[in-house]
Amino acid sequence: MSQLIATTVHQFYPALSISNMVGVLYLVFNIPVLVLAWHALGRKFVSYTILSVISCSVALHFIPNIDFSSNVLLNAIFGGIFCASGVALTLRSGASTGGLDVISLVMIRKTNFSFGRISLSFNVMITVIAGIAFGVEKSLYTLISLYTNAKVVDTIYTSKFKIQLTMVIDGDRLDTVRSLVLKHTKHGLTYTEARGGYTDNKKQIIYTVITRDELPQLAALIHQADSSSFITIQNVGEVKGKFLMQ
Template identity: 35%
Template sequence: MEIIKKIIIILLGAILGAVSLNLFLIPANVYASGFTGMAQLLSSVLNDYTPIHVSTGILLFLLNIPVGILGWKKVGKAFTLYSLISVGLTTFFLEVIPVQALSEDILLNAVFGGALAAIGIGFTLKWGASTGGMDIVAMILSRMKDRPIGTYFFSLNALIILTAGMLYGWEKALYTLVTLYVSSRVIDVIHTRHEKLTAMIVTSKGDALQKAIHDRLVRGMTKLPAKGAYRGEDKEMLMMVVTRYELYDLEHIINEIDPHAFTNIVNTAGIFGFFRKDD
């Protein structure tokens, strides 16, 4: 049932992503973020400046092939498989849904296109999957070393905005910024845009929870003694840092081992020291 639910969420996310592109962003020449925006931009450049015509959906699929292969080797089969399913479904719906503007107002297209795409991305992330592209790159980087992942996201989006501005006018580039802002805010509300999160788990089943987390997430953690203020019960607090892609699995592990545990999730601005211990 969990797998079926996850695939349904991925399906709905792919539909929302395709609708946001074909009905809002592509007709207005406003660009999304990450690999989707790169595919949009490449499609526009090929269609406008060369005799080659390739759709955004096909380019999105092609861009994700090398990243998917790398993710399969470095990240894990399940995460990469769900990501590739998301990319494949998005490509399918981009080919099926016609490119047609619902409004001539570029601001409405930028806002609603960004919001719809972000709703799809947010729920996909919340259910432990991803939309591929930069999500897989972020996971690979987090597995290799604690690198400033936000720099890579910023660099790719900056390249999209600058290229769009030079080729299609700076007004389109500014509206692309509006789309990126709306997307980031909506994803923040539904899930989180922060790449790393700190989980502080107060539990009476510290050893069992520690073993389950180590078995499934391969994460280090710090154990601290804790005492419940109301009943005076002796407990433990497990403190650990996870990526946003592992939040879904962590939640399920906690509910499975100790449904009564109290967990506080906070955004992590930076880390000094070891983040992950590879086998």
């Protein structure tokens, strides 16, 4: 939106710098988004996001436009990759780059869509408007960049791609591990009777679905409580039914 408005204004007032306007507009548009994040995602998240937004605004203001290639398609693809890498690494660190990132994070708590899919949907609507205003060809190149961006973000940062976490543990440790799952993830679980193929001992298999961000802490706690526990991990593309995002 900042780019669209800045480019439109520049056509009427060529003396105004597009880069400077984008930086200022980017900061202004993020103010209501940060208010939303404060209530929905927490104070710590907002603090880091504010730092990210200010850094990005300063960078947009001072870093000059550089043409890495005269090929628009290459620029669209690799621009999307580089941008998405920064966004995904920021998200994995517990912050965001503001804007649609915050809106997407709030929405994935209420839906079963991935982060990249939600962000792409919003951006496509803005790009269609830009295509009507500035030409279809540039709009199509932008859609390629946005699609690349969404795929890379979902590859690096898969907070919405659930993980199927199956834990095989000794029967006398069931209550301990069950308490850890319920306490540290707030998700439900299912357990069944089983028998070890090597030892022929009775065991319990626990099945639960958690997010990728919850995995490191939970796995460490389980191994601490039961060093003999065996954990297998599988990606789950979608979950139907109740699933509370933390």
